[in-house]
Amino acid sequence: MATASSPLQVRGEVISLKRVGEYYQMAIAAPGIAERAKPGQFVALAVGGEPTSMLLRRAFSIYAADERGVFGGTIEIVFARQGIGTKWLSQLPSHSSVDIVGPLGNPFPIPASPLKTLLIGGGYGSAPLFSLAEVLRTRGCRVEMFLGAATGERLFGIVEGRRAASQLTLVTEDGSVGLRGRVTDHLDELMTRTQTELIYACGPMGMLQAISVFAKERSVPAQCLVEEEMACGIGVCMTCVLPIRGDDGVIRMTRTCVAGPSFDGDTILWEEIGSIPSGTLGAEDLG
Amino acid sequence: MATASSPLQVRGEVISLKRVGEYYQMAIAAPGIAERAKPGQFVALAVGGEPTSMLLRRAFSIYAADERGVFGGTIEIVFARQGIGTKWLSQLPSHSSVDIVGPLGNPFPIPASPLKTLLIGGGYGSAPLFSLAEVLRTRGCRVEMFLGAATGERLFGIVEGRRAASQLTLVTEDGSVGLRGRVTDHLDELMTRTQTELIYACGPMGMLQAISVFAKERSVPAQCLVEEEMACGIGVCMTCVLPIRGDDGVIRMTRTCVAGPSFDGDTILWEEIGSIPSGTLGAEDLG
Amino acid sequence: MSLKVVNRKSPEGNMSVDLRTTLGSLLLPTPVLTASGCAGSGKELSAFFDLSEIGAIVTKSIMQNPRSGRATPRMAETPSGMLNSIGLQGPGVEKFMNEDVPWLAQTGARIIVSIAGNSVEDFARTAARVRRAGDVVSAIEVNISCPNVSNRGLVFACDPISASEVIRAVRRSVGGLFPIFAKLSPDVTDIVSVAKSCVDAGATGLAMINTLLGLVIDTKTMRPKVAGITGGLSGPAIRPVGVRAVWQVHAALPKVPIIGMGGIMSGADAFEYILAGASAVSIGTATFHDPTAALRIQNELSNLLAERGFTALKEAIAYGHRAADEEVGQ
Amino acid sequence: MSLKVVNRKSPEGNMSVDLRTTLGSLLLPTPVLTASGCAGSGKELSAFFDLSEIGAIVTKSIMQNPRSGRATPRMAETPSGMLNSIGLQGPGVEKFMNEDVPWLAQTGARIIVSIAGNSVEDFARTAARVRRAGDVVSAIEVNISCPNVSNRGLVFACDPISASEVIRAVRRSVGGLFPIFAKLSPDVTDIVSVAKSCVDAGATGLAMINTLLGLVIDTKTMRPKVAGITGGLSGPAIRPVGVRAVWQVHAALPKVPIIGMGGIMSGADAFEYILAGASAVSIGTATFHDPTAALRIQNELSNLLAERGFTALKEAIAYGHRAADEEVGQ
Ligand SMILES: Cc1cc2nc3c(=O)[nH]c(=O)nc-3n(C[C@H](O)[C@H](O)[C@H](O)COP(=O)(O)OP(=O)(O)OC[C@H]3O[C@@H](n4cnc5c(N)ncnc54)[C@H](O)[C@@H]3O)c2cc1C
Ligand SMILES: Cc1cc2nc3c(=O)[nH]c(=O)nc-3n(C[C@H](O)[C@H](O)[C@H](O)COP(=O)(O)OP(=O)(O)OC[C@H]3O[C@@H](n4cnc5c(N)ncnc54)[C@H](O)[C@@H]3O)c2cc1C
Numbered sequence A, B: 001m002a003t004a005s006s007p008l009q010v011r012g013e014v015i016s017l018k019r020v021g022e023y024y025q026m027a028i029a030a031p032g033i034a035e036r037a038k039p040g041q042f043v044a045l046a047v048g049g050e051p052t053s054m055l056l057r058r059a060f061s062i063y064a065a066d067e068r069g070v071f072g073g074t075i076e077i078v079f080a081r082q083g084i085g086t087k088w089l090s091q092l093p094s095h096s097s098v099d100i101v102g103p104l105g106n107p108f109p110i111p112a113s114p115l116k117t118l119l120i121g122g123g124y125g126s127a128p129l130f131s132l133a134e135v136l137r138t139r140g141c142r143v144e145m146f147l148g149a150a151t152g153e154r155l156f157g158i159v160e161g162r163r164a165a166s167q168l169t170l171v172t173e174d175g176s177v178g179l180r181g182r183v184t185d186h187l188d189e190l191m192t193r194t195q196t197e198l199i200y201a202c203g204p205m206g207m208l209q210a211i212s213v214f215a216k217e218r219s220v221p222a223q224c225l226v227e228e229e230m231a232c233g234i235g236v237c238m239t240c241v242l243p244i245r246g247d248d249g250v251i252r253m254t255r256t257c258v259a260g261p262s263f264d265g266d267t268i269l270w271e272e273i274g275s276i277p278s279g280t281l282g283a284e285d286l287g
Numbered sequence C, D: 001m002s003l004k005v006v007n008r009k010s011p012e013g014n015m016s017v018d019l020r021t022t023l024g025s026l027l028l029p030t031p032v033l034t035a036s037g038c039a040g041s042g043k044e045l046s047a048f049f050d051l052s053e054i055g056a057i058v059t060k061s062i063m064q065n066p067r068s069g070r071a072t073p074r075m076a077e078t079p080s081g082m083l084n085s086i087g088l089q090g091p092g093v094e095k096f097m098n099e100d101v102p103w104l105a106q107t108g109a110r111i112i113v114s115i116a117g118n119s120v121e122d123f124a125r126t127a128a129r130v131r132r133a134g135d136v137v138s139a140i141e142v143n144i145s146c147p148n149v150s151n152r153g154l155v156f157a158c159d160p161i162s163a164s165e166v167i168r169a170v171r172r173s174v175g176g177l178f179p180i181f182a183k184l185s186p187d188v189t190d191i192v193s194v195a196k197s198c199v200d201a202g203a204t205g206l207a208m209i210n211t212l213l214g215l216v217i218d219t220k221t222m223r224p225k226v227a228g229i230t231g232g233l234s235g236p237a238i239r240p241v242g243v244r245a246v247w248q249v250h251a252a253l254p255k256v257p258i259i260g261m262g263g264i265m266s267g268a269d270a271f272e273y274i275l276a277g278a279s280a281v282s283i284g285t286a287t288f289h290d291p292t293a294a295l296r297i298q299n300e301l302s303n304l305l306a307e308r309g310f311t312a313l314k315e316a317i318a319y320g321h322r323a324a325d326e327e328v329g330q
């Protein structure tokens, strides 16, 4: 049944598209979606025009949602040009019409009590963290932000991060901006210094896995926003699953689009992604 | 082997696109093609952008070719919005890049001696006739033009026709512009009045058939530019055939893209289009 | 600039066209169904439209026991299509009948349960459990495009004899009145012979086509893109194959009701299947592109039927087969 | 505005990659061929590129006698594909060998002649006429996707026995040294068994896939769109089916050279077939979209091979089948 928080399908309009470092930042007038969006949710865009040869929607975290944009409710996304779909998006003229479904997935869970939080973003993975930071701060949380990427061009949101977080730390693999190395090379020090009680992370799966392992060692929960290939984004196709241990201890191939996209990193069987872990519900029956 | 008259494949650029009555008139900077184009030839445009779901090129008669356009050699086409491909073309922003192959097919044959010619165009079928008129006049032919369509909105080239022909006659089925009726309703009178010695016709197949039959009765040759669905436009696929009687009297399923697109109407077995006429070369062997 | 930002609305359907269709003893208000595996168990789609507005929800194929399905990645996009290799993930028939079906029933939707199995007995037992639910389930679709463990993993649907064994067993376990539809695979030399043997074995009708066996190699990793190596190809890319299958089977078995599917994206595509001989159509991959696809297609179909002069869907079924001089219903 | 109107040029290929391939006794400078029926007899394509630059021209299937082909319309565009129903129109083998082949030969192109027939004898006689031309023809491709008049019109390629009869007869009429390739249809339950029986009957190698049987109904006329009712589906829509067929047959017959085709539009698509086990690839429908497709794809392929660290095409053939711990040629 459609409810006030149900996703909508809207014919949106591209309000602006600009390059930011290696990424593209796109604002889309999408009334209804903007009003419903919460940090950690995503939208799914149809690509290719009509008739398209690319049937599957592309999923993007909501970077910003403004209920009162000049053109009505507006959402913003940040994306990397990866393949044919994002290439097409990157060439869309302003005022193009785009078919957009959202908001999809669950918002990031927000702690009931004010905690010291660390928000870690890898590459464009920082996109959903700025609106999260805002919410966390209104709930009295301390927000530390840590952004990493291979190069400075692939860091997204330095200015936004300064505004959104109490403190912003940057790291690049080539050392061109901020510290040199990977996020995990500096995590120990950062967590100690800021006495992190809760992590939110979004970025490449390898990074999320490393953070999860690390956080678990120090008994700090880490909410990870994962990216598994999605055909539908709305929970009907079963392509987007990951092996995840439920509260009941049972491992299930769990749809990341509707049960996620963010999960407690400790529940994901990172090592076994790409296989069916033994003990997974229904695994023994697989032909 | 590529020769100076061979077709080229060019990445052209849309210079302008405007609505003219029910049609669209598009100018494309297509250097090389413009220089080679002769009246009666056509171009084939790729549609749908990349990656497209529409693999087949769309064929359009060359309406005008200007070797010295502001943007280099430019060709113009006139098209009706029929299906998904022409819909896509009708929405192309200026300066879009289009992949264009041409000039394709044979030019209209031009008589060696100056004759009294009648150029008949149905709907957008008039498009190739204006440049033809020019050539005929430089060869000393008298050029009479006769344009017909269902409605005034579907008549193309009234202004151009006035310029190109000694006399222009118009006919519409609804009588909104010019005479009322179909081209063939007035052909007898027109041919008598103008003492037509040679007809060129382009338009719907039914019109071409009627003109051919009519012209044959009075022993006037009629060059008809036909439209059969084409997959390749360059002679390699064998989809675009019509049953045509050769000089040797043999009926062959003949490729209209490379042997045409214009034929002496008398050689086409109009009644048998959509079947294999008995006696066609190789027909007896069909399983 | 002209600002046109409106919620996407499906076109209204033409109310004057009678969309009812019959599939054996099953009467449906409209011929538009969801395709198995492309609408889950209905719940998620209900956020986008009222499930009772379309003909029926065909649920994801359910097996006797819970099943994890295959490892990831499970999909690849292909030109105008996609490859999937889900491996029939599901909670098992017991949980499904206790949780998903009752929820779906209370929406007022008609329910066609798709079942799958590794053996003839699996199918029979799963069917029996479904049947026990009574009238809340309208029909069973039997997905015989599964590997038969007792026959070197050969897919049931690829062999007329295995296919008929499954259908006979299901027919036996659900009794004579309950409609069952055999879902056929296009990956066969002669789909008509498989169709015939399913009908002979007691199928009320046929659903076709399931996906085509395909493979995509990732040119970056230089390995098969999906973990299952091969997968099922669906989407508009395969539509001409589906329409051909429906056409051939209808020509051979004109009285057997067919649920047509494969690449239906629009009302015109659905109409193509109806003209070829389908009495109903299922919407699969289109839902991934457009969550409201089923309802939109239903409305487009009723408009198109009206435009072509039909007052009832039934007049259009198999109309593409008419002789050159036969122009009925116009 | 920035004006970029230039003649469309193919990218230059990477010259450092050795593109040579062997198909039995046939050595070709590159693995890129045209697909039968999609390049005519080569003449028209020569306006767009030098035919000797690609691996070989595979000519339109030729039959013993002249053939009118089917009535029009003969085509329908489909999503990322097309349906054709040409009906093997052609001038007959005599005229073809006397006029088309000599012209093609003088361009320096390597020539693979595709033959077709209504009966085993037809094939044998046509093959014998082709063989008589001597070395000007590099190989014969045997298009067995034709109806067998003496077997209720059943397509040869759909039956391992009929298929092997044709191949055996062709092998007998051309002798042992001349390479012959059996062109397989994907419209079968088990393509591996057809492949095996063709190889057993003397095929040097296999070409696959031919088109899939499809049907399009024109929703305006409400009748089949092509005069032949059904037609052959080609183009990128079918690529996953072609890659799957090549993968399966290579896995079963790893030593048999395969010419892969079906929906190749780019160098990456060609590479997919090579990784699946093809030693050469044919470019069909792509040529309709882009007359220089074959040469462009060849250049893209050589660049991609270089990018992936291959110095020779041969290292990449069937590389997609390697075990997880096997990373050769990198
Ligand atoms: C919940 C979620 C949030 C995301 N947020 C962002 C974001 O904010 N910014 C951003 O740049 N990217 C984001 N992604 C990844 C983004 O969806 C892919 O980069 C994009 O789909 C690639 O499309 P393509 O056509 O360029 O690539 P192609 O490789 O051509 O895509 C082929 C198919 O694979 C799917 N696919 C490929 N990569 C991914 C992926 N990583 N995740 C899901 N599907 C994929 C595509 O959707 C498409 O169906 C997100 C993914 C998910 C699941
Ligand atoms: C030599 C020649 C010259 C032409 N000149 C003009 C012109 O000057 N102006 C104009 O408006 N139209 C012209 N046409 C017709 C034009 O090619 C079609 O209207 C156009 O291809 C329709 O494309 P679509 O995608 O809109 O229609 P769809 O019906 O979606 O097309 C589907 C497929 O059928 C083919 N097709 C459909 N109709 C035709 C047709 N009449 N002829 C050839 N292929 C067809 C398309 O190319 C495409 O491959 C010409 C055709 C030919 C053969």
Ligand SMILES: Cc1cc2nc3c(=O)[nH]c(=O)nc-3n(C[C@H](O)[C@H](O)[C@H](O)COP(=O)(O)O)c2cc1C
Residues within 6 Å of the ligand: A237, A238, C035, C036, C037, C038, C060, C061, C084, C086, C088, C114, C143, C183, C209, C210, C211, C232, C233, C234, C235, C236, C238, C261, C262, C263, C264, C282, C283, C284, C285, C286
């Ligand atoms: C992701 C996915 C999952 C599917 N799962 C099932 C299934 O469980 N049972 C079944 O009978 N068919 C299944 N199918 C096949 C569809 O029901 C349908 O037959 C096929 O996709 C063709 O229709 P389409 O092109 O409209 O998708 C699945 C298809 C897809 C794409």
Ligand SMILES: Cc1cc2nc3c(=O)[nH]c(=O)nc-3n(C[C@H](O)[C@H](O)[C@H](O)COP(=O)(O)O)c2cc1C
Residues within 6 Å of the ligand: B237, B238, D035, D036, D037, D038, D060, D061, D084, D086, D088, D114, D143, D183, D209, D210, D211, D232, D233, D234, D235, D236, D238, D261, D262, D263, D264, D282, D283, D284, D285, D286
């Ligand atoms: C218009 C057309 C004509 C064809 N004619 C033949 C033919 O004569 N002989 C043959 O073996 N295959 C023929 N084919 C099949 C192609 O050779 C090829 O196997 C098939 O089209 C798949 O490749 P593609 O997707 O690259 O086109 C034809 C295909 C098309 C589209």
Ligand code: FES
Residues within 6 Å of the ligand: A229, A230, A231, A232, A233, A234, A235, A236, A237, A238, A239, A240, A241, A255, A256, A257, A258
């Ligand atoms: S993407 Fe379809 S279920 Fe998650």
Ligand code: FES
Residues within 6 Å of the ligand: B229, B230, B231, B232, B233, B234, B235, B236, B237, B238, B239, B240, B241, B255, B256, B257, B258
């Ligand atoms: S259109 Fe291909 S041969 Fe004429």
